[in-house]
Amino acid sequence: MNAPTRHRTGGCDRPILRERGQREVFCGLTGIIWLHRKIQDAFFLVVGSRTCAHLLQSAAGVMVFAEPRFGTAIIDDRDLAGLADANDELDRVVAELLSRRSDIKLLFLVGSCPSEVIKLDLAKAAERLNGAHYPQTRVLAYSGSGIETTFTDGEDACLSSLVPTLPSADTRQLLLVGSVPDVVEDQFLRMFAEIGIENVAVLPARTASALPSVGAGTQYLLLQPFLTQTAQSLEARGARHIPALFPFGAVGTRGFMEAAAAAFGIDKSRVDAVIEAPERRARAAVARQRERLSGRTITFLPDSQLEPPLARFLSEECGMEPIEVGSPYINQKIVGPELDRLPSTAILSEGQDVERQLDRVRANRPDLTVCGLGLANPLEAEGLSTKWAIELVFSPIHGFEQAGDLAELFARPLRRAERLQL
Amino acid sequence: MKLHLWTYEGPPHVGAMRVATGMQGLHYVLHAPQGDTYADLLFTMIERRNHRPPVTYTTFQARDLGADTAELFKNAAKEAYERFSPEAMIVGASCTAELIQDDPGGLAKALALPCPVIPLELPSYQKKENFGASETLYRLARGLSDPETAKDRTPASCNILGPTALGFRHRDDLREIKNILKTLGVRVNLVAPLSARPSDFARLPAAAFNVVMYPETAESAARWLEREFKQPRTKTVPIGVKATRAFIEEVAGLAGVDPAPALDDPENRMPWWSSSVDSNYLTDKRVFIFGDGTHALAIAKVCRDELGFKVVGLGTYSREYARDVRALAKELDVEPLITDDYLDVERAVEACEPELVLGTQMERHIAKRLGIACAVISSPVHVQDFPARHSPQMGFEGANVLFDTLVHPLTMGLEEHLLTMFREDFEFSDEAGASHLAAHAPQRGPVPQPEPAPASSESPSEAAGSLWEPAAQKELKKIPFFVRGRARQNTETFAAERGIHPITVETLYDAKAHFAR
Numbered sequence: 001m002n003a004p005t006r007h008r009t010g011g012c013d014r015p016i017l018r019e020r021g022q023r024e025v026f027c028g029l030t031g032i033i034w035l036h037r038k039i040q041d042a043f044f045l046v047v048g049s050r051t052c053a054h055l056l057q058s059a060a061g062v063m064v065f066a067e068p069r070f071g072t073a074i075i076d077d078r079d080l081a082g083l084a085d086a087n088d089e090l091d092r093v094v095a096e097l098l099s100r101r102s103d104i105k106l107l108f109l110v111g112s113c114p115s116e117v118i119k120l121d122l123a124k125a126a127e128r129l130n131g132a133h134y135p136q137t138r139v140l141a142y143s144g145s146g147i148e149t150t151f152t153d154g155e156d157a158c159l160s161s162l163v164p165t166l167p168s169a170d171t172r173q174l175l176l177v178g179s180v181p182d183v184v185e186d187q188f189l190r191m192f193a194e195i196g197i198e199n200v201a202v203l204p205a206r207t208a209s210a211l212p213s214v215g216a217g218t219q220y221l222l223l224q225p226f227l228t229q230t231a232q233s234l235e236a237r238g239a240r241h242i243p244a245l246f247p248f249g250a251v252g253t254r255g256f257m258e259a260a261a262a263a264f265g266i267d268k269s270r271v272d273a274v275i276e277a278p279e280r281r282a283r284a285a286v287a288r289q290r291e292r293l294s295g296r297t298i299t300f301l302p303d304s305q306l307e308p309p310l311a312r313f314l315s316e317e318c319g320m321e322p323i324e325v326g327s328p329y330i331n332q333k334i335v336g337p338e339l340d341r342l343p344s345t346a347i348l349s350e351g352q353d354v355e356r357q358l359d360r361v362r363a364n365r366p367d368l369t370v371c372g373l374g375l376a377n378p379l380e381a382e383g384l385s386t387k388w389a390i391e392l393v394f395s396p397i398h399g400f401e402q403a404g405d406l407a408e409l410f411a412r413p414l415r416r417a418e419r420l421q422l
Numbered sequence: 423m424k425l426h427l428w429t430y431e432g433p434p435h436v437g438a439m440r441v442a443t444g445m446q447g448l449h450y451v452l453h454a455p456q457g458d459t460y461a462d463l464l465f466t467m468i469e470r471r472n473h474r475p476p477v478t479y480t481t482f483q484a485r486d487l488g489a490d491t492a493e494l495f496k497n498a499a500k501e502a503y504e505r506f507s508p509e510a511m512i513v514g515a516s517c518t519a520e521l522i523q524d525d526p527g528g529l530a531k532a533l534a535l536p537c538p539v540i541p542l543e544l545p546s547y548q549k550k551e552n553f554g555a556s557e558t559l560y561r562l563a564r565g566l567s568d569p570e571t572a573k574d575r576t577p578a579s580c581n582i583l584g585p586t587a588l589g590f591r592h593r594d595d596l597r598e599i600k601n602i603l604k605t606l607g608v609r610v611n612l613v614a615p616l617s618a619r620p621s622d623f624a625r626l627p628a629a630a631f632n633v634v635m636y637p638e639t640a641e642s643a644a645r646w647l648e649r650e651f652k653q654p655r656t657k658t659v660p661i662g663v664k665a666t667r668a669f670i671e672e673v674a675g676l677a678g679v680d681p682a683p684a685l686d687d688p689e690n691r692m693p694w695w696s697s698s699v700d701s702n703y704l705t706d707k708r709v710f711i712f713g714d715g716t717h718a719l720a721i722a723k724v725c726r727d728e729l730g731f732k733v734v735g736l737g738t739y740s741r742e743y744a745r746d747v748r749a750l751a752k753e754l755d756v757e758p759l760i761t762d763d764y765l766d767v768e769r770a771v772e773a774c775e776p777e778l779v780l781g782t783q784m785e786r787h788i789a790k791r792l793g794i795a796c797a798v799i800s801s802p803v804h805v806q807d808f809p810a811r812h813s814p815q816m817g818f819e820g821a822n823v824l825f826d827t828l829v830h831p832l833t834m835g836l837e838e839h840l841l842t843m844f845r846e847d848f849e850f851s852d853e854a855g856a857s858h859l860a861a862h863a864p865q866r867g868p869v870p871q872p873e874p875a876p877a878s879s880e881s882p883s884e885a886a887g888s889l890w891e892p893a894a895q896k897e898l899k900k901i902p903f904f905v906r907g908r909a910r911q912n913t914e915t916f917a918a919e920r921g922i923h924p925i926t927v928e929t930l931y932d933a934k935a936h937f938a939r
Contacts, residue, residue, distance in 0.1 A: 021481070022478060022479050022481050023456045023459065025456060025457075025459070026459075027456055030457075050426075050517070050546065051432070051458060051517045051546070053426045053428075054433060055458075058432075059463075068427055073426075074423065076423065076424070076548070077545070079423050080521075113457070117518055117521045145457075147482065147484040147486075147487070150456060355501075373462075373467045374459055374460070374463045374467075374474065375466070378466055381472030381473070
């Protein structure tokens with residue numbers, strides 16, 4: 001189980017260390033923390049335990065809203081006594097919620113570990129509840145359970161559940177898939193308009209009523225590398241994937257833009273003209289951080305599946321040396337082009353046995369370790385600089401204008417360590 | 423099934439983690455799926471601990487459910503023993519593992535590990551975090567104490583029970599308690615669970631009595647020790663000057679020593695701070711209190727007896743202490759609020775219209791939204807409530823800290839007068855708020871405004887608009903925003919009871935006189 005295996009990645013073979021043991025990663029429920037801000041008229045109702053509710057508020061940290069657009073229907077021992085009752089109870093909770101919150105247009109029932117284990121069929125429940133509440137509110141279901149999903153997989157499952165509900169249209173369009181901050185989304189929409197791609201839509205849209213259509217004329221670009229299942233659902237609706245680098249840094253964003261342009265038969269010179277200025281800004285901004293990052297070693301512990309493209313950005317554009325690039329799941333079809341550009345000295349690892357992985361971190365002593373919140377302070381206390389992985393899913397990091405900020409996120413812990421005289 | 427937006431307590435296994443993480447040399451093997459590891463960040467981020475909690479999570483996945491999750495547990499337990507060599511282990515299940523019924527206790531026993539293994543049964547679908555902590559401490563006391571040590575007992579000795587990891591001010595409270603005991607000449611036999619080792623638990627019976635710092639976590643263990651080893655326990659929680667004095671008397675009585683040295687503490691400044699003329703304005707400040715049972719009860723008494731506040735609301739999320747809270751609420755002539763539903767608390771705060779909210783981090787957000795001053799007095803708390811400085815709640819120093827904590831968020835006496843006298847000064851407009859309350863000031867559009875638009879939540883409502891003469895409405899706006907809602911409500915009630923319509927400036931002042939404190 002823990003032995004390296006040969007695996008095809010893109011064009012070349014390289015070993016991937018597959019480990020199985022304790023994982024120090026969030027479950028898929030955590031995606032709700034950003035998804036509920038992204039889709040403004042959606043509500044996420046976790047059907048789970050007190051643990052699920054506690055996880056959400058702990059991960060949400062200080063972002064306490066008076067009445068957030070997510071909540072947990074906490075299963076209690078009476079619900080466990082009989083499943084029929086659990087369904088009735090769920091219907092009651094949903095009815096109460098919707099009667100108080102008429103602003104909810106889209107309700108996600110989010111499955112959890114306990115709801116999966118007791119086999120509470122939320123897809124069926126969603127169907128039943130649609131009968132009662134559609135068209136005022138559409139009810140969908142997906143699983144964010146820790147026994148099936150890791151952290152960002154939750155967004156994948158959520159978006160994938162939306163795909164079958166999208167209207168059909170065969171008109172030619174570019175679909176951007178993955179939730180990124182609005183400001184970043186707007187930058188991409190502007191650039192695509194300037195290079196002459198007329199129909200550009202985004203999944204998820206900012207409101208449930210603005211969801212895009214999909215069909216044979218749709219070609220899609222992934223903004224996030226963790227959208228395996230969503231990609232499959234889109235293919236099933238006739239959409240075609242545009243393989244591309246992920247838009248991190250100047251190189252990644254250029255690759256991303258060029259791939260879209262090529263797919264839409266737009267001349268490369270047009271792309272060059274449009275991105276000339278932002279690309280120059282990105283290169284200059286990254287160069288300012290490069291001095292601090294160049295030659296420094298870095299290890300990624302598995303977290304968001306963003307690890308391969310980020311490691312590529314840091315090694316290619318910032319001169320860092322990745323020692324280990326760990327990811328919860330490596331989808332060759334999606335991140336293959338990223339892996340191909342990683343230095344051959346970097347260890348790729350998938351899954352996790354946190355104790356063994358920490359042994360390697362202690363042996364290698366990287367200049368920077370990217371890890372979850374549970375591990376950061378303990379590693380700092382051992383004299384190892386860390387970067388909180390969760391900041392990478394909460395911050396605007398995609399595209400040209402954010403390239404410098406992205407590099408700075410990694411430079412900051414190093415700069416701080418140098419600055420403090422304690 | 424019940425809808426929760428925010429929860430006051432985590433699941434019971436998090437309570438067990440608070441015990442394990444506070445201790446040294448104990449390891450917890452938790453049968454749990456991926457994702458439950460989030461609990462580590464409570465300790466490493468919120469409390470800023472520099473070590474991972476001593477917990478191994480088995481991390482089972484969907485595909486394991488059809489196979490052998492029990493084997494997974496056994497491997498995890500074995501590997502955890504080999505890697506960490508703990509003095510003792512606790513084993514149990516989180517909510518999901520409870521459903522698959524693998525019996526971690528039985529499995530661990532079958533492994534015959536060379537250290538004591540204590541199984542925990544923590545029903546996740548009925549119980550909560552504080553129960554988990556309390557049950558774990560009780561199980562450790564039962565499982566590890568050695569009756570033989572009772573023979574070496576000396577009268578002036580005690581155990582201190584209750585402080586855990588992630589406890590609200592536990593580190594600082596413990597220092598205060600130890601100081602009191604030292605001054606009284608009482609020897610501390612063992613502090614548990616904070617900093618204790620499993621092997622230390624053997625000598626629990628060697629103490630003459632137990633000091634119960636936090637009944638939420640320590641009462642079950644202390645009751646068992648009382649029955650089993652005839653160790654009496656303290657029943658006073660020393661929060662506030664009065665309670666600290668009572669606690670000192672109680673401990674001195676149990677230990678057979680003179681209480682005077684500890685009672686006569688030159689650091690006890692709170693009584694003078696509260697009696698000094700500057701504090702006159704604190705009289706009858708309306709305060710709403712919500713928290714765990716221990717803190718809600720103690721703080722309510724401090725507010726009433728030691729600060730001269732008027733307690734207008736009292737509640738707790740600890741159902742175990744509902745009876746005590748109800749009794750005190752009755753004494754205070756307020757409606758007790760026993761709930762773990764954040765929205766209930768928010769509604770109660772709105773209805774009480776307090777000038778100060780004392781609660782948990784959840785009430786901090788309620789108060790912020792309503793533009794009311796607030797201080798945190800109970801778990802659950804956030805990172806800023808684990809201060810770097812010594813900041814206890816217990817003992818005389820704790821009372822000093824409480825005076826500062828509870829008084830600072832309020833608008834100060836002279837400032838309050840100025841605000842009232844010069845209502846129309848643009849710097850005193852509602853939007854500006856009190857000068858030192860930037861963080862609490864309600865956000866209500868740009869300043870200055872020569873003719874400020876009425877703030878909708880505090881001006882007479884649309885329907886009620888006709889109740890008020892324009893001149894009376896204008897007069898109402900001269901009342902500071904933090905008491906205006908109450909003034910409006912009182913005046914409207916006063917008018918309705920007497921059939922007065924419309925409300926004139928005269929009615930406003932009649933009502934003011936009627937409701938005057």
